[in-house]
Amino acid sequence: MPLIFTLPVSFSEGARAACAVTMLAGRGLVLLVAMMAVVIIGTPCAEAGPRSRFIDLPDMHARNGLVSIRDHMSFLRDDSGKLTAEDVILGTHDQAFVPVEPNLALGYTSDTVWIKVTLLYNKTDAGDLGLILLPVYVDDLQVFVPKVAQPRSRDDFEIIIRGDHHLDEQAGAANLFYWSRLDLPDASQATLYFRLQSTSSVNLRAMIATPAGMMYYAIFRTATVSGLLIISLLAIALSLLFWTQSKRRYFLSFALLMFSNAYVVGCGGGLLIVNSFNTGGQFNDIVTGMQTLLATFANIMFVRDYVQTKLNFPRLHRVFNIVLVLNALAFVTLFTERIPYFLVASPLYVATLLALLLLCGRNSVLFRRHRDLGRLTAFLASAIYAGFALLNVLVMVGGTDIIGLQEINYWIPMVPFTLLMLLSMIIRGRRLEEYKKATSALRQSRRAEHRALVMVNERTRELLGAKHTAEAALQAERQMQSEQLRFIDIVRHQYQTPLAVIRSCAATLTRTLPKRDTANLQRIGRIEAATADLVDVLQTSLERSRMQETTTVAKRSEVLVQEHFRKVVARAQSMHDSHCCHLDFHHIDQQDRAFFDEGMVAIALANLLDNAVKFSPDASDIQIDVTRQGQSLTVAVKDGGIGTPETERQMLTHRYARGSNAGNVSGSGLGLNIVAGLVKAHEGEFTLDSIEPQGTKAQFTLPHCFVR
Incomplete structure (x- = not known):
């Protein structure tokens, strides 16, 4: 073992x-x-000097009732395993015991080992003693305790048998240690012999104990x-x-x-x-x-x-x-x-x-x-x-x-x-717990980063899809505007020839009629003016389409302010005899010049005047105020018409947008959109307001027009 x-x-x-x-x-x-x-x-x-081979039992009380045989034993090694108790105890082999220094350690061996220890005691110390033996898994252990002071045969010894190979001779279940009562003879000393046989490394621990010492050792163990x-x-x-x-x-x-x-x-x-x-x-x-x-x-x-x-x-x-x-x-x-x-x-x-x-x-x-x-x-x-x-x-x-x-x-x-x-x-x-928490946090952050990346990719795909859709819609709209522009070019081309004929005939009639025929000359003058207006209308329509098709850029030039606005208002007045247009200038002299796109401003004002005429009753007045404010030029058109709902003012500048109160008044919903685009090309501002008790005020401001 x-x-x-x-x-x-x-x-x-x-x-x-x-x-x-x-x-x-x-x-x-x-x-x-x-x-x-x-x-x-x-x-x-x-x-270094032999230790005492005798155990003095009276000293046990000073040692908690325990004394070990470790420092007091001698041993004899039986290589043959044939020595009997008579040979060792009563024969000559008793003289062959060798002191153990400092402890018994023989390694793995199958030899039989004999150990002896001598106890010194008096009669009062010999009672109620016990023998504690360890380890509990030793194969075969026999303890020879003398019954008499001078033993002469094997019968003079009490033999205590212990070991896990002698279970039939021991009562009880598992123990923490072996314990046996020790009955010593009536003498001053006695020698105990231990016969140890094991297949493991030889190991024996034994102690002599009083009842108190045994209890102490049991508790300790x-x-x-x-x-x-x-x-x-x-x-x-x-x-x-x-x-x-x-x-x-x-x-x-x-x-x-x-x-x-x-x-x-x-x-x-x-x-x-x-x-x-x-x-x-x-x-x-x-x-x-x-x-x-x-x-x-x-x-x-x-x-x-x-x-x-x-x-x-x-x-x-x-x-x-x-x-x-x-x-x-x-x-x-x-x-x-x-x-x-x-x-x-x-x-x-x-x-x-x-x-x-x-x-x-x-x-x-x-x-x-x-x-x-x-x-x-x-x-x-x-x-x-x-x-x-x-x-x-x-x-x-x-x-x-x-x-x-x-x-x-x-x-x-x-x-x-x-x-x-x-x-x-x-x-x-x-x-490891801290490392686990840090790793878990890093893993969560990476998962969050991955989810965010997935969301970004999905959003990017959505935006790309919306972009492609918008580009397709824009391309379709541009194509439609191109078709409109071509249509207007065709119309203008078709009208130019008859208009040229009308103007030529009117000029011929003017030269042939006598000067005293003022009535016919006035009628021919109106024909010429109407023809010029029609040409301007066609040109204006063409410009509108071109502005809607491409990005509008204002081509500023130096313009006489009063002269320019008088021409635009006079032309509108000649086309709308049912209304009376009043033009006033504020802080602008006869010779004052300003820098703006002459054609764009004319179109913008013409559109505002058209709206004022359409949405105001006949024989009503239309007021046009042209004002200089620092370097800016402000143009305001006021009418006495149906007015503009407050909640729809921002919406009316959108393309094809018409007011909810427009009723059966004809219109395409492009006029105010064109005005807003022309003003924006000048980096200006366009606003709509209602006038009490009724009417609308349309106003646009062009910055940086008056430059010194």
């Missing part, structure tokens, strides 16, 4: 800590190394086992929690490692040793033998995941894979005796030790590089366990147990390791 020892490792990269905390932790590390050096170097060896189990289970829970949040494999591997430690505690504490079923010890051998296999497997897996050997150390990763295969082979040896367990287990010990040393070196490099609390705790935990694992391997192969490792086993190193690992895990878990 193999002796199981834990090989825990460290992991995690904690959050950055304060400088003072890091310095304090560093000093603690130096102090710990110094203490270990003092313990190792200062431990007395066999040559129970508290220790329970505390270690609680710590291990807490570490498992935290590891699984961090693993579910981050999906990092080393958290899962560390949970497996903590489970293996809990398994070791259960076996070492006797919680997993079945004493209530007569299995012949084979079942218990398998249960305890799985400790080493589970521990080595958990250690190798954790080191692989934490150090990322596949990425950073490919060759070592392949070696670890071979070790895992060897671990599976060792599991098979638990069920068969054809392959010696130690031949398979020894490479596992060495490989696990190398893995721990690699992890310790890795944590040391990370701590020197980053100098934070998480890496410091990881380095401390890995250094503690790597050191104890090294000493344990030495003991397993028969080396000297220089610090009493067999006495403390994994109890002492597991406590600081687990606590340091819990701290390191919490720090690393917090950092």
